[in-house]
Amino acid sequence: MASATETITAPATPANHRSEMIAFAIMAVFFVVAPALMYPIFLMKALCFAIFACAFNLLIGYVGLLSFGHALFFGWAAYFSAHMLKQWGLTPELAIILSTIGAGGLGIVAGALAIRRQGIYFAMITLALAQMAFFFAVQAPFTHGEDGIQGVHRGKLFGLFDLSNDMSMYFFVLAVFLGSFLLIYRIIYSPFGEVLKAIRENETRAISLGYKTERYKLLAFVLSAALSGLAGATKAVVFQLASLTDVHWTMSGEVVLMTLVGGLGTVFGPVVGAFVIIAMQSYLAGFGQWVTVIQGLIFVACVLLFRRGVIGEIAHFLKIRL
Amino acid sequence: MIEIFGIPSQALFGQLLIGLINGSFYALLSLGLAVIFGMLNIINFAHGAQYMLGAFAAYLLLQLTGIGYWPALILAPILVGIVGIVIERTMLQWLYKLDHLYGLLLTFGLALVIEGVFRNYYGSSGLPYQVPPSLSGGHNLGFMFLPNYRAWVVVASIIVCFGTWFVIEKTRLGSYLRAATENPTLVRAFGINVPRMITLTYGFGAALAAFAGVMAAPIYNVSPQMGSDIIIVVFAVVVIGGMGSIMGAILTGFALGIAEGLTKVFFPEASSTVIFVIMAIVLLLRPAGLFGRG
Numbered sequence: 267m268a269s270a271t272e273t274i275t276a277p278a279t280p281a282n283h284r285s286e287m288i289a290f291a292i293m294a295v296f297f298v299v300a301p302a303l304m305y306p307i308f309l310m311k312a313l314c315f316a317i318f319a320c321a322f323n324l325l326i327g328y329v330g331l332l333s334f335g336h337a338l339f340f341g342w343a344a345y346f347s348a349h350m351l352k353q354w355g356l357t358p359e360l361a362i363i364l365s366t367i368g369a370g371g372l373g374i375v376a377g378a379l380a381i382r383r384q385g386i387y388f389a390m391i392t393l394a395l396a397q398m399a400f401f402f403a404v405q406a407p408f409t410h411g412e413d414g415i416q417g418v419h420r421g422k423l424f425g426l427f428d429l430s431n432d433m434s435m436y437f438f439v440l441a442v443f444l445g446s447f448l449l450i451y452r453i454i455y456s457p458f459g460e461v462l463k464a465i466r467e468n469e470t471r472a473i474s475l476g477y478k479t480e481r482y483k484l485l486a487f488v489l490s491a492a493l494s495g496l497a498g499a500t501k502a503v504v505f506q507l508a509s510l511t512d513v514h515w516t517m518s519g520e521v522v523l524m525t526l527v528g529g530l531g532t533v534f535g536p537v538v539g540a541f542v543i544i545a546m547q548s549y550l551a552g553f554g555q556w557v558t559v560i561q562g563l564i565f566v567a568c569v570l571l572f573r574r575g576v577i578g579e580i581a582h583f584l585k586i587r588l
Numbered sequence: 589m590i591e592i593f594g595i596p597s598q599a600l601f602g603q604l605l606i607g608l609i610n611g612s613f614y615a616l617l618s619l620g621l622a623v624i625f626g627m628l629n630i631i632n633f634a635h636g637a638q639y640m641l642g643a644f645a646a647y648l649l650l651q652l653t654g655i656g657y658w659p660a661l662i663l664a665p666i667l668v669g670i671v672g673i674v675i676e677r678t679m680l681q682w683l684y685k686l687d688h689l690y691g692l693l694l695t696f697g698l699a700l701v702i703e704g705v706f707r708n709y710y711g712s713s714g715l716p717y718q719v720p721p722s723l724s725g726g727h728n729l730g731f732m733f734l735p736n737y738r739a740w741v742v743v744a745s746i747i748v749c750f751g752t753w754f755v756i757e758k759t760r761l762g763s764y765l766r767a768a769t770e771n772p773t774l775v776r777a778f779g780i781n782v783p784r785m786i787t788l789t790y791g792f793g794a795a796l797a798a799f800a801g802v803m804a805a806p807i808y809n810v811s812p813q814m815g816s817d818i819i820i821v822v823f824a825v826v827v828i829g830g831m832g833s834i835m836g837a838i839l840t841g842f843a844l845g846i847a848e849g850l851t852k853v854f855f856p857e858a859s860s861t862v863i864f865v866i867m868a869i870v871l872l873l874r875p876a877g878l879f880g881r882g
Binding site: 558 | 625631679682683686688689690692693694696697698699700701702703704705707708816820821823824826827857860861864865867868871872875876
């Protein structure tokens, strides 16, 4: 799997951590100022997908596992949180937390099956499991099939802050994003994360060193699934909607594309990739079906010419880690 | 009317036939995937798109030039095979030294492009393609009605599948292919042009998908998303069978089509998910797949 993540060559020196800290500060300041400059709904959508892409990147970038079925966790958590808000009348933070746990539970089942095979099979298994979950979503009564769960009220955060105000909603989403980002950052540089990277580079050797790699892979999968669920649940609150689009395989493809554009195995790449792809979708919305074609062309171009992604190229050029 | 397990025999055999038809397409497509994977170490995500291209090639040949089903059955695979060769020469050949995942990502992108272009021009609804006159009608077998065209699809796909198996496993050309899969450097040292063999293999895999597409055109409608609908199921079939064996891919394809047909009779709600459930069970019991090696 080494070549999948050729970007991460810089060692974990204090200087490298410093470059990441500076980049994080710039990013945080940008997002605090951003709603004054940009449409908050667009920003919230991009932030939700940034969480999703970061969670996906945890798996492909740091364990070398390509999941082609992450829409399963994203979409089903969206259904869970929309259902809990609308039918059970839970507060948004409770709905989001429970949905995240639910997505983690789905991650245990899907992960336990998928990690039984490696490489290319892993991608096909996750895709097939996600397609199965898609068919369940089409047939299950509580998802309301083609209509989805519509007209969900955002409710009041902790029973206090009214999220129907876009500004309150935005800063809540921003807090969720920054929290998830820091959590993933912490995971990557923890001893656990180092073992994950060892598995990515050479699983056989990690086994021979006495690591139960299956457990590490499963835990990484579940973390990634839960955080993808967090993204989906938050998105359902923002857009007051959970629909089949979120569980469809095209959504799994989109998160792969975002991570690839931003840079596989870079800390900031998925965030940039999510913004690029969401911006592209909103600006090119007038082109209708051509958006899919353009996304496909970006895929091809990234794989052939641009494997490091935007952040990977910048980091390579400046010889720092981002 | 005869009943079996409380099901009228007409319904049971009708669904079995549909299962066998679906199984024919699963077998043809998973065979193509296995052949390409064996030689190129790439999972061809564009396989579904190439299947769709085959069906559209047949449709367009008929609409634009009046060329009918039988010539299209030869021409469409040749055209799509050429498209495959161009794809291999211009794009895939740069990826062999990289991780397998990049091949999957590239062909996924290609599938999006091909499907998107056709959806732009032909919309999402299916276009009809008539059964060729020589195969219209059918036979009443007493216990069920057998349309001629469907019988032909099953027979033709069995012939093509076993023909491919025979070429790969039993002929000199096939032994070159298998040797090149094991050790390309050594085979090149013997003076065999391995890169050209790889190119032709990809072209052949694409042509096989297109052949399935032409045969599918009169049964399912010709539509841009017909490929992506079937390819995910075929991936599950490939996981169940394991790609190590050509015969394994063929048998698994037919068996799962029949399993799906039977599910439609006894438990219709599960018919769209049964193959994925079988995949999960196989992963629990035999992680390497039914015919997998190691």
